[in-house]
């Protein structure tokens with residue numbers, strides 16, 4: 001029984017792997033010429049603000065969770081809507097990288 005459970009689990013994980021990779025590709029940096037907005041830490045080569053290493057040629061895995069972003073954007077960590085302009089407030093639910101590319105973007109505000 002135990003063996004069966006773990007092999008089913010392994011199969012499920014394998015099935016998920018391509019989706020996880022597609023997710024990372026969606027968040028990958030765009031070629032410079034395509035981007036209209038560039039995120040400060042990416043521009044400055046501070047890969048290690050989010051990745052395991054600071055080497056731009058091999059930064060290693062990144063932490064995609066909210067905490068990574070909140071280290072610098074703590075104003076978005078609360079439960080109350082954040083005003084970001086006249087009559088506009090920022091969404092409070094969801095993962096930051098569900099809507100923003102952490103590197104650069106073709107759209108304003110690093111939107112995906």
Ligand code: HEC
Nearest residue numbers: 024025027028041042045046047049050056062063064102
């Ligand atoms: C603000 C946070 C942040 C910074 C700064 C940042 N990254 Fe990332 N990066 C991420 C996240 C989050 C992902 C997606 C990771 C995932 O989903 O597995 C990612 C993914 C990537 C990928 C795609 C990886 C893949 O498996 O396809 C590349 C390439 C990359 N980053 C390069 C860089 C380089 C080079 C720098 C520094 C010049 C950098 N990043 C700086 C957050 C960041």
Ligand code: HEC
Nearest residue numbers: 037038039040041049068069071072096097100102109110
């Ligand atoms: C090391 C500090 C640092 C971290 C970590 C960081 N940011 Fe930022 N972020 C900045 C700074 C500085 C700016 C303002 C300069 C700029 O626009 O790039 C900024 C600006 C932004 C903007 C506004 C861009 C615009 O065009 O006005 C967005 C959106 C954003 N960050 C999203 C994120 C997300 C999502 C993450 C996590 C994956 C993240 N940031 C992590 C430092 C950081």
Ligand code: HEC
Nearest residue numbers: 066069070073076084088090091093094095096098099109
């Ligand atoms: C549901 C989508 C969504 C999620 C999730 C999200 N954002 Fe945003 N964010 C936006 C949109 C849309 C804008 C641009 C709003 C506008 O300017 O009208 C924005 C704007 C911003 C800005 C620029 C604010 C300014 O003053 O112009 C920053 C910084 C930012 N987001 C950071 C984050 C961080 C950090 C997280 C996670 C804690 C996050 N966002 C999660 C959609 C999202």
